[in-house]
Amino acid sequence: MIIRTMCGIITRMDISVLTTTSDIEELRTLALAMVQKVMAENEENEKLCLKNASLLQRIQLLEEALKLARQQRFGKKGETLAGMQRSLFEEDMDADIAAVEAQLDTLLPAEEQSAPERPARKPLPAHLPRVTKTIEPASTESCPDCQGELRHIRDEVSEKLEYIPARVVVNRYVRPQYGCICCQRVVSGDMPANIIPKGVAEASLIAQVVISKHCDHMPLYRQQSGAGPLGYPSARQHDGRYDRPCGGGAEATGGITALDAADMRCAACR
Incomplete structure (x- = not known):
């Protein structure tokens, strides 16, 4: 002490x-x-x-x-x-x-030289969906060397990022029609509302065309080259009718004004 x-x-x-x-x-x-x-x-x-x-x-x-x-x-x-x-x-x-x-x-005192830090790989974003692909050995029953019994120890997990190209599907609407025995009236279900009356483009396809044109700066002729591999007619082949309902003279939606288009571009930049 x-x-x-x-x-x-x-x-x-x-x-x-x-x-x-x-x-x-x-x-x-x-x-x-x-x-x-x-x-x-x-x-x-x-x-x-x-x-x-x-x-x-x-x-x-x-x-x-x-x-x-x-x-x-x-x-x-x-x-x-x-x-x-x-x-x-x-x-x-x-x-x-x-x-x-x-x-x-x-x-002067000698400076302490710290060991260089090894670059660490950041994990992939957690919000992306995961597809589990299990790779089993050739035999899970016996060891390939001594033919002994195999027991599961742990799982070695490695994640890789994969790009799945966009795909196009055709929604086939079937409306069964029923006839009244008494008054001979034909009854069927109502078609859901569509942006283009009697058009073949769903709202998702129109949104993709508009976003590609106004936000990604891809004109219709460039979108036409990308629509070919997917197997669907582009907006340019339909005289730009996919884009017209979102223009200034559309009766169905009232149109997107220049201010709305600017807001859409700003929202895409956020």
Whole structure:
């Protein structure tokens, strides 16, 4: 046990002597020894502080000298010396810079070099749907080497991103018709509302054409080249009728004004 006091450090042995002895001379001798020890430590501490301040001042002077030497050699032409003054410093400038850098390396503490961080692969977004594909070995019953029994230990999972191209389907609406025996009336279900009256394009296809044209900046002739592999007629083949109900003169929807189109483009950029 060590106890620190304002006068220094009192060890367990000194405390035991203080508590057991009653001799005044022995206590005086012990106190004098402790005071001398504290004074010696204080003196050594002052020397270390002076040495530290001297080293810091020397480092500052060397850094300023190195900065001045680099400025004289690599500075702008307006800040460098010319004529005979320049030739006086060019001979020993390299040696002076090397000596100053060597002294700085010995005075300054060594910088801790941390190990370079290995780039970590970020996980794929969690909101994307997962399709599990299990790859089983050739035999799950016996070991291929010793024919021993196999037991499931764990699953090694690795995720890869796959792009599934867009596909087009045809919605076939079948409306059974029923006739009344009494009044001979024919009854059938009502067709759902469509953006283009009697048109062949569903709302999703029209939305894709409009977004591609106004947000992705793909005109109809470019969309036509992409519609061929999917197997459906493009809007340009129908005289742009997929896009007309969303234009300024549409009666069915009232049209999308220039302000609405700008809002749609801004929403796509968010």
